[in-house]
Amino acid sequence: MAAWETYLNDHKDRFVSELVEFLRIPSISSLPDHAPDVQEAAEWVETRMKSAGIESVRIIPTEGHPVVYGDWLHAPDKPTVLIYGHFDTQPVDPLELWDNPPFEPTIKGGRIYARGATDDKGNLFIPIIVTEALLKAEGTLPVNLKFLFEGQEEIGSPQLPNFIRAEKDLLACDLILSADGGQWGEDQPAVILGTRGLSPVLIEVWGPDHDLHSGTYGGTIANPIHAMTQILTSMHDQEGRVTVDGFYDDVLPLSDEERTQLNRVPFDEAKYLDETGSVSLFGEPGFTSHERAWSRPTLEINGIYGGFQGEGLKTVLPSRANAKISCRLVTDQDPIKIADRLETHVKKVTPPGVKVTVIKPENRAIPYLVPATDPGIWISASVLRDLYGKEPYYIRMGATIPVNALFFQLLGIYTVIFSFGLQDECQHSPNEFFRLSSYERGQKAYGMLLKRLGKEFRP
Amino acid sequence: MAAWETYLNDHKDRFVSELVEFLRIPSISSLPDHAPDVQEAAEWVETRMKSAGIESVRIIPTEGHPVVYGDWLHAPDKPTVLIYGHFDTQPVDPLELWDNPPFEPTIKGGRIYARGATDDKGNLFIPIIVTEALLKAEGTLPVNLKFLFEGQEEIGSPQLPNFIRAEKDLLACDLILSADGGQWGEDQPAVILGTRGLSPVLIEVWGPDHDLHSGTYGGTIANPIHAMTQILTSMHDQEGRVTVDGFYDDVLPLSDEERTQLNRVPFDEAKYLDETGSVSLFGEPGFTSHERAWSRPTLEINGIYGGFQGEGLKTVLPSRANAKISCRLVTDQDPIKIADRLETHVKKVTPPGVKVTVIKPENRAIPYLVPATDPGIWISASVLRDLYGKEPYYIRMGATIPVNALFFQLLGIYTVIFSFGLQDECQHSPNEFFRLSSYERGQKAYGMLLKRLGKEFRP
Incomplete structure (x- = not known):
């Protein structure tokens, strides 16, 4: 066992206690009353990053909830990796369906139950822990690291695009890892290559200016x-094909290999x-x-x-x-162009x-697709x-996960989703939980990935 | 001036006071709390019919609101005419839009304002007054009369079909006059030859058994x-043509003469x-x-x-x-058959x-159409x-006025709508009123019509 792994193992219980502490903060970004809690979560992350040995750590305010930034940049000739996550949570209602209060974390059967456990506090905390372990055990990191954690993901990150635009230099990197996502199963890993974009359109049709008697007026x-x-x-x-003129024009077709890959995944x-x-x-x-669902x-x-x-x-x-419509888009469709085409059609x-x-x-959100040949992808896959x-x-x-496409659009950098929640962990629902086995596996995985990126990633 | 007209003129003020009394009763048939008021209105009508000299007057209970029956059958060799009307009213809300309380009748500018004034208490009362006038002035009537007044028209007359079926003999007649309807304008009379039927159909389409995430499942x-x-x-x-198979099959086409008649009515x-x-x-x-609207x-x-x-x-x-559909039907369409055809189509x-x-x-309601050649129609027209x-x-x-088709279906007798309200009198709305000029004109009209029916109507 490498020294950093031993370190992780030796401090296992503390990392769980710390997660419990983090999960106690009711950082619900959509509820104005909880804005101070989102701020408190930012401060918790800031403090914890500092104690892990991360440098330049600071809370950066936006017009909405803040972001937390930090870095460690002492690996010359090594790639710079930006790690993304979010410390805000969804609301808790319906409260009566929770077996334990959502902000009183409860450990039972190898699982930690609390709002935000898997989405995304547990996953966000993993790379901080791993950075600490690597620094304590080895005194250095295999890559340069930047951390960008936000407090507004659950409300659609309204201020994030402007923040990224303004802080392009600060965020400059060779690869992005997102701690927001998940794995296929306890025994089956998956690499997520794409997310669909979104283009909503609302239609209102106006007839007479008030409801009419259908007997008196019907037919005229x-x-x-x-x-x-x-x-x-x-x-x-x-x-079921969309017949809006030009709707499929910009769709990047699946290659034979992509088809084979997608259909290797069992479908019951x-x-x-x-x-x-x-x-x-x-x-x-x-x-x-x-x-159909993915491409x-x-x-x-x-x-x-x-x-x-x-x-x-x-x-x-x-x-x-009235009708409410939303289009899910794939690369290289443009959400604005699609909305315009829908309007023309209507x-x-x-x-x-x-x-x-x-x-x-x-x-709107831009579709996101990273090539399977991207080095970040094949290294994380390995x-x-x-x-x-x-x-x-x-x-x-x-x-749709807008942030990945946003990073690509504003920074020109692909994001590798590297996260360890599972589909059944009740994200956004009552009794959200995170498996402690996934928590530990995630720590090991991040350590291995950073090591391997340091050796094999050439931007 | 005939004696009965002089009588009407001499007692003009009393007839207005009596209408005020009648309108004070809040006989709202749709509100269970007002059931005693509907009963009180029935009793008022019963008493007033008796004092007019009408015989066999009685309230007949149904499983819902009651009907009031009465007759005068001493004109051998003369036709028997059944007169229909209703003494129940619509609710009054929105109350705040009334200038005066809806059940405190107010006379202003030759109009009497109250809920039920034109629909249908004013119109219902007219034939009672005329019967009194004829009996007092002449000691006899030009025709045999039967009266059927109901207290459940505004809730769709749920018990009326069974009542009519059970009392076929009591209601047997040669012609029906309906005091529920109206005229075209203050200076322009109209004869109403038909009302459309109704066939409602509700459609529910069931997809997944709960709402799904349109990103995760959309497209599959x-x-x-x-x-x-x-x-x-x-x-x-x-x-705009209906394409449901067989929808128009049973529609009785307009004759050239009917088209000419309908289109003689100005359309702005x-x-x-x-x-x-x-x-x-x-x-x-x-x-x-x-x-389109009528035929x-x-x-x-x-x-x-x-x-x-x-x-x-x-x-x-x-x-x-979910969708809610209603078809308005014309002679000879059958509402059940149309609903079945819609179901087959769906x-x-x-x-x-x-x-x-x-x-x-x-x-459902059956469409109603009386031929313009019907003697009741041309006599009333004259x-x-x-x-x-x-x-x-x-x-x-x-x-749709279901009662006319109901009479035709159950008694085999046409109804002549003979009523004097105007379109602008706020039926079913705040500030409902009835013109006192229409009230007087209606009395004269009913007198003339009964006289003429006695002379000219041969069933």
Whole structure:
């Protein structure tokens, strides 16, 4: 066992106690009352980074919740690695579904239960611990390190883009590791190569300026719900392909190798249908479910409403109909261009007799994809292979993690998601937990990865 | 001036005071707390009918609000006319928009303001007054009369069909006059030949059994809103024709004469658009707006909802989508058959990946159409012509009045709508009123009509 591993082992219990301390802080970023707690979490991280031997540690305020920065830059000719994580948490409701209070961490059966345990305090703390272990055991680090921890991830990081733009030099690096993400299973590692982008569009169709009697007026005036259903139906063909002009134009097609990689990941159709309560799979022809969810863009209507929605009947010819749409995007689709194309489509297909408004909210996200050939990827994959004794899956996520694309867009640097939570750990839900085995494995993994990056990574 | 007219004139003020008394009773049929008031209104009508000289007067209980029956059957060889009206009212809210309390009748500028003034207490009271006038002035009536006044019209007359079925013999007659309806304008009479029927259908589309993350699952599972919009869009063509198989099969086409009649009624497009706040007219090609609203069936989506409907965005793949539909029907369409055809259509067009439920609520109504050649119609038309000095319009209503079709279905007798409210009198709204000029004109009209029916009506 290397000295740094021995160090980790010797201080194992303290690292758990410290995590408990960290988890006690109710740093819920979405609730204004908890802003002081988010600040307290930032201070906790700041103090702990200092005691680990990290330098230049400081809290940097933004117009919202703060970020914490620190670095250790004494490895000349070695790559500089930026490590990202977040110390804010989701709210806790519904509180009554928690077995223990969400900010009174409870250890049971090898798991630590608390809000933020797996998302993302446990994972964020791992690289700090490993830095301490390496510095204490070896007096040096195998790479230059920068740390960027934020307190606003759970509210969409509103001030982060401006912060990154302003601090480009401070954040300059060769590779980014994200401690926010997860692994496939207890026995199966995975490398996440991509996340989908997001482009939301809201549609309002305006008919008469007030609800009308459907008997008196029905048949003479356009019904905005009819118009809305026509508009929405025109966006897909019968088989589920998006028919908005140019929607797929910029999609980078899957290579044969990528297809093979994605479909190496087992897909249990019966289990999938059972989990979702769906009667059958459905989606764009010519693609498997993994390919559809991970590598193809979608256009989903997230909500629709118009006219009378109460119990029973009310025979109105309604004044208005609304729909909320979001597109999940893949490389190289541009969220603004897609929203514009949707708007053009809506205007083109809107039937006579109604007015239409298309709103393009700014909470967009760029799709993110790192090539499997990226050195950060294959080095992290080799660590996972050694650690689990298994070839990792090369997967993507259907969901959106804006920060990875943001780093690539603003710093020109790929992010390797290197994190050890598992899907079943109730992120964002009651009884969130983190496995202590994952906590320890993560520490070992980060140590191995930093070592290997120091030896093998040539930017 | 005939003796009965002199009588009406001599007792004019008393008839207004009595109407005020009648309007004081808050007989709101939809509110259980007001059930005793509905009963009190029935008793008021009972007493007043007796004092008018009407015989066999009695309150007949139903499982809901009661009906009041009475008759005068001493005109051998003369037709028997049943007069219909209702003594219940709509609720009063929003109360704050009333200038005077809704059950404290106020006379101002030749109008009597109160809930129920025009709909339908003022109109119901007219034939009672006229019967009194004829009996007092002439000691006899020109026809046999039966009176059927109900206390549940404003809640859809739930017990009336069973009552009529059970009392067929009691209600047997040659012609029905309905005191529930209205006239075209102060200077323009109208004969209402038809009302549309109603067939409601509710659709529920079921996708996954809970809302899913649209990133994780989007593209692999059918979205029930997409399915719903497909289903709904398939029910009309681009121009507004209903495309449900067999929808128009039983529609009795307009004759050339009927078309001419309907289109003799002026239609002011600019005013219509201004009143409704619509950008343009829209509807089934080949028909005018009057024809569309009065003589053609429609299928309107009255409401739709599914997925996230709050402020902003929530990127769900929703579990469910709902739509509320009602079809307005014309002779000879059958509401049950139409609902069945809609159900068949929905099942046929439902795309894969979702389940669908079609609910066919029982609040259906049969369309009603009386031929313009019916003697009741042309006799009433001739009265209106004499009274207004103008040829009446021959119109239909786009709305539904179930009782007329019910009488035709159960008693085989046509109803002549003979009533004197005007469109602007705020039925169902705050500040409902009835013009005292209409009240007097109605009395004269009923007197003339009964006289003329006695002379000219041969069943």
